[in-house]
Amino acid sequence: xxAAIAAARAGATVLLVDKGQIGRGGATVxxxxxxxxxxxxxxxxxxxxxxxxxxxxxxGICNEELAGLVCAEGPKRIREMEEWGTRWAREGDxxxxxMAPGHSVKxxxxxxxxxxxxxxxxxxxxxxxxxxxxxxxxxxxVVEVLARDGRAMGAIAxxxxxxxxxxxxxxxxxxxxxxxxxxxxxxxxxxxxxGEAYALALWAGAELVDMEFVQFFPIGHxxxxxxxxxxxxxxxFRYKLGGKLLNGQFEEFIDRYGSTDFGQYxxxxxxxxxxILKEVEAGRGTQHGxxxxxxxHIRENDLRAAFGxxxxxxxxxxxxxxxxxxxxxxxxxYHMGGIRVDMNMRTRIEGLYAAGEAVGGSNGANRLSGNAIxxxxxxxxxxxxxxxxxxxxxxxxxxxxxxxxxxxxxxHFSGNSDDNGIAPIALQTExxxxxxxxxxxxxxxxxxxxxxARITEIKNTQLRHLRFGSExxxxxxxxxxxxxxxxxxxxxxxxxxxxxRTESRGAHQRxxxxxxxxxxxxxxxxxxxxxxxxxxxxxPVRLDRSQVEKPFEQ
Amino acid sequence: xRSVTKLRIKRGSSGEASRYDVFExxxxxxxxxxxALRWVRVHEDSTLAIRYSCINANACKTCVAxxxxxxxxxxxxxxxxxxxxxxPLPKRHLIRDLVTDIVPDDENL
Numbered sequence: 001x002x003a004a005i006a007a008a009r010a011g012a013t014v015l016l017v018d019k020g021q022i023g024r025g026g027a028t029v030x031x032x033x034x035x036x037x038x039x040x041x042x043x044x045x046x047x048x049x050x051x052x053x054x055x056x057x058x059x060g061i062c063n064e065e066l067a068g069l070v071c072a073e074g075p076k077r078i079r080e081m082e083e084w085g086t087r088w089a090r091e092g093d094x095x096x097x098x099m100a101p102g103h104s105v106k107x108x109x110x111x112x113x114x115x116x117x118x119x120x121x122x123x124x125x126x127x128x129x130x131x132x133x134x135x136x137x138x139x140x141x142v143v144e145v146l147a148r149d150g151r152a153m154g155a156i157a158x159x160x161x162x163x164x165x166x167x168x169x170x171x172x173x174x175x176x177x178x179x180x181x182x183x184x185x186x187x188x189x190x191x192x193x194x195g196e197a198y199a200l201a202l203w204a205g206a207e208l209v210d211m212e213f214v215q216f217f218p219i220g221h222x223x224x225x226x227x228x229x230x231x232x233x234x235x236x237f238r239y240k241l242g243g244k245l246l247n248g249q250f251e252e253f254i255d256r257y258g259s260t261d262f263g264q265y266x267x268x269x270x271x272x273x274x275x276i277l278k279e280v281e282a283g284r285g286t287q288h289g290x291x292x293x294x295x296x297h298i299r300e301n302d303l304r305a306a307f308g309x310x311x312x313x314x315x316x317x318x319x320x321x322x323x324x325x326x327x328x329x330x331x332x333x334y335h336m337g338g339i340r341v342d343m344n345m346r347t348r349i350e351g352l353y354a355a356g357e358a359v360g361g362s363n364g365a366n367r368l369s370g371n372a373i374x375x376x377x378x379x380x381x382x383x384x385x386x387x388x389x390x391x392x393x394x395x396x397x398x399x400x401x402x403x404x405x406x407x408x409x410x411x412h413f414s415g416n417s418d419d420n421g422i423a424p425i426a427l428q429t430e431x432x433x434x435x436x437x438x439x440x441x442x443x444x445x446x447x448x449x450x451x452x453a454r455i456t457e458i459k460n461t462q463l464r465h466l467r468f469g470s471e472x473x474x475x476x477x478x479x480x481x482x483x484x485x486x487x488x489x490x491x492x493x494x495x496x497x498x499x500x501r502t503e504s505r506g507a508h509q510r511x512x513x514x515x516x517x518x519x520x521x522x523x524x525x526x527x528x529x530x531x532x533x534x535x536x537x538x539x540p541v542r543l544d545r546s547q548v549e550k551p552f553e554q
Numbered sequence: 555x556r557s558v559t560k561l562r563i564k565r566g567s568s569g570e571a572s573r574y575d576v577f578e579x580x581x582x583x584x585x586x587x588x589x590a591l592r593w594v595r596v597h598e599d600s601t602l603a604i605r606y607s608c609i610n611a612n613a614c615k616t617c618v619a620x621x622x623x624x625x626x627x628x629x630x631x632x633x634x635x636x637x638x639x640x641x642p643l644p645k646r647h648l649i650r651d652l653v654t655d656i657v658p659d660d661e662n663l
Contacts, residue, residue, distance in 0.1 A: 020607045020614070020616065021607070021614070021616055021656075021657055021661070022661055024607060024613075024614040024615060024616055025607035025608070025614055025616075026607075029607075029608060029611075029613045029614055030608055030611050030613055032611070032613075117613065118613050136660065136661045137661060137662070137663055138657045138658075138661040138662070139657065140663070159663060161649060161662075161663070190607045190608040190609060190611075190613075190614060191606060191607050191608070191609055192607055224583070224584050225582060225583065225584030225585050225586075225589075226584070226610070227584075227586045227588075227589075227610055227612065227629050227630060227632075228610075228611070228612040228629070228630055229610065229611060229612075230610065230611045230613070231610055231611075317584060318583075318584065423600035424600070425595055425596055425600045426596060426600070429596050467600075469600065469601030471567065471601060471603070471650060473567050473568075473603070473649050473650040473653075474603040474649050474650045474651070474653045475601070475603075476595070476600070476601075476602075476603060476604070477600050477601060480600070
């Protein structure tokens with residue numbers, strides 16, 4: 001949405017499409033938490049310091065140019081969002097900024113109570129509606145980017161309302177379809193993100209980077225069943241109130257894994273995820289395979305003062321924090337990897353850009369909390385401007401025959417239902433379980449090889465024998481089928497890169513290679529050759545630190 | 555605790571006669587009507603048309619339908635042992651099954 005606004009502001013005519021409803025799906029709307037930016041409202045801070053924290057969290061392999069861009073431009077975007085109506089929590093005349101793990105100063109702003117994502121999405125939806133040059137279309141799922149000879153010319157999309165495939169002409173295309181958390185059985189995401197941006201980019205000829213680094217959020221909610229809340233809601237509780245992380249035997253345990261916690265919130269995400277799953281593996285987990293998060297030592301008044309209405313929402317779910325702990329555990333939450341772009345969000349395919357979580361590299365092996373929404377704003381703004389500039393100078397490259405030939409091919413995929421085949425959603429469920437068990441938080445060469453074999457089998461056989469219902473209107477089987485096609489490619493990329501990285505670093509943990517290998521302070525770049533994913537190693541993009549602006553330092 | 559409940563769902567596209575299908579759904583305490591609808595799609599009938607995005611958070615506001623005659627977000631209604639009837643919104647244009655036209659007019663093709 002930020003990209004659409006930036007492009008329209010730069011004079012472009014924009015078509016904004018979403019397979020769900022615009023501004024109501026994806027990751028942003030789910031983000032109940034915080035946004036990191038060096039606003040220096042609480043204490044002295046700078047883009048350079050934010051960048052230092054980001055690079056440290058990224059375990060040495062961040063694309064420092066991209067990370068530097070997020071840190072330098074984050075404050076501008078946060079203040080622009082406020083001008084557009086986002087009500088960041090304030091105290092008097094300053095924006096409140098909270099401490100979060102991995103940050104060296106109080107840097108994370110938010111909208112109360114646990115409402116950051118929905119508030120931000122609402123602001124952007126309202127802003128978009130002010131631009132007559134932005135045409136919005138909901139329930140239109142892009143299933144392929146039209147690209148030829150290294151140049152993007154538009155897209156093919158499924159109109160879910162009537163099952164038709166449409167071709168779209170465009171001088172520039174921005175992929176802003178988020179990450180791939182839906183690949184995993186345990187995830188905190190909305191239903192939309194199966195790795196669309198990555199697969200579409202690969203198929204169009206662009207490169208991906210860092211695909212092995214899936215961030216598993218350590219304390220996602222497991223039980224009791226809780227609805228009306230984001231599963232990763234416990235993070236802000238921990239910022240404000242601490243809370244104790246206990247194993248199934250009610251012992252504190254993070255200190256056994258080289259970090260400290262003790263009712264505070266100090267352990268980084270990768271160490272916390274590792275510690276919880278190791279306790280589970282050792283037979284010291286909770287009933288649902290996680291750890292307890294316990295707030296019983298905190299007075300009820302303090303709970304209520306910190307989270308007001310949220311406490312009532314929890315009670316409505318039968319969860320009384322003053323009397324019971326909840327069960328939490330790691331779940332797929334974010335993807336560090338993604339489309340390989342330059343500082344203007346350009347891929348190697350002319351006219352093809354990426355924005356938000358779809359972009360790879362800026363977070364290295366592990367993302368610092370709070371950087372996801374910031375990068376959505378910053379990369380969106382950059383991509384929108386760059387795509388608009390490109391569209392002004394590029395000629396229209398319309399080739400109706402080429403577009404129709406592509407659409408016809410895709411029509412063969414969804415138009416041929418095998419009545420003895422399997423429903424795409426059932427196969428999606430199997431793939432999610434497979435990825436969780438074989439390519440999840442802890443990996444081995446053996447597990448990854450098994451995952452690769454099954455993914456290849458799905459790709460080569462079952463993907464050709466799917467059972468689609470015969471309805472034209474809102475046929476979710478067809479949408480699921482296209483989504484499965486994407487998920488298989490995204491899974492292939494993750495597994496391929498994970499197999500090749502024979503070390504443990506940040507979010508990528510190999511049990512057969514538990515140590516970090518200093519020869520591998522490198523990134524993996526992926527591309528498609530003859531339909532197969534191939535990887536190569538590349539040196540991380542470094543930045544002369546003196547180039548990072550410090551305009552917001554107090 | 556695991557239990558079983560029944561879901562009675564109004565099916566059909568606009569312009570054709572509607573019918574009710576009944577599904578038996580296993581559930582754990584605390585599960586939502588949306589959880590049950592998603593279970594039906596995976597295990598019983600993938601052709602059931604529903605709308606949802608955020609699954610858990612009540613943030614996307616797209617899973618709205620008529621539950622036992624009341625307009626509800628299906629993610630916010632908990633399952634009980636009693637039969638639950640789910641129908642499309644009556645005042646919106648029906649697309650198919652539980653999906654009605656709730657998209658703003660200017661976001662349609």
